[in-house]
Amino acid sequence: MEFIDLRTQQVAIKDDLDHRIAKVLAHGQYIMGPEVLELEKLLADYVGVSDCVTVASGTEGLLIALMALGIGPGDEVITSPFTFIATAEAIVLVGATPVFVDVNPLTCNIEPSLIEQHITPATKAIIPVSLYGQPADMREINRIAARHGLPVIEDAAQSFGATYNGGRSCGLTTVGVTSFFPSKPLGCYGDGGAVFTNDDELARAIREIRIHGQSARYVHTRVGVGGRMDTLQCAILLAKWRRFDWELRSRSSIAESYRTRINSEVMGAGELAASEACRPLPGVRILPSVLNCTSVYAQFTILTPERDEAVRQLKLAGIPTAVHYPAPINEQPAYASASSGNEITPVSSWLAKHVLSIPMGPDLSEDDQEAVVASLARLAASPKFVL
């Protein structure tokens, strides 16, 4: 069993892929070819914003968004510490200081009620992360941001396709940034990403910064980066697009089936309650679904006591797992000193010790789902797995 199966998808779209790739090889416009604009138009319409700008990767997208907003040395940016390193990396790379605000234990996304106390005159933006494929609580975050005149950048690297109050992830805030890394819900066959906005000025800045700050050929209006996405990668996403809606429905039904089965077949399992955060876990816990959101399940993540033992036992049973993420960013060596240094993030630290992602993907077979749940059930019943 693979943690994420990309092969079945490839077989299903092989003809479209071959056709799309052959077209690019024939026209030869490997950089900024027609597929780039075609994809940008399609994705902007899907998200429901005026502009989509494809970029070299999600990380590059975050960097470009921050540059376009003019964020730099002396500025503070509020973000979640419970995320992939790139979120904070982009902030540090522009010379700003990340300010880590703890997350909500039930969503693993930034806790809105903790944001305001961290806003200072130096605060210039908020970057909520829509972790595991589920949007952060954007209405609350936008409300706080508006009160302080701050832009909000959604790190939507894991949540492209998800919805919040009917709106699409990437279009919920000032700017949305996603990633097309191969294992993301919409992934290409290399690095890629996109930045979304409804703000014309900002869109122009993002487009220019992506190509060396160029406003016309060899006219460099601002400092930029080499941040384009290849035509070939755009063509690959166009080939994948026809299957994407089906894939999201499949992810969602697999997640539902995981929930039902884990609840009924794994001894002591249940949905995590807020009151259980930062305490010893009595058994396997599922993150509850949030009413006004849909998730694209970039990961299906459970919480387990004795996580290391769980990883070992599942591996022995042939079940691959992953830990997203083993430490909050403010506890990472390079970032402990880059941050403002006075963050207290007990929920993130606790989650980092208990989260475990199990195999997930639109093509995860019924047999594989059963095998995963059966292994979790055996684990929960074993004496070595101290509950």
Ligand SMILES: *Cc1c(COP(=O)(O)O)cnc(C)c1O
């Ligand atoms: C994957 C990811 C990124 C970075 O995307 P790349 O395309 O790999 O650069 C940023 N933030 C989060 C939350 C991610 O999961």
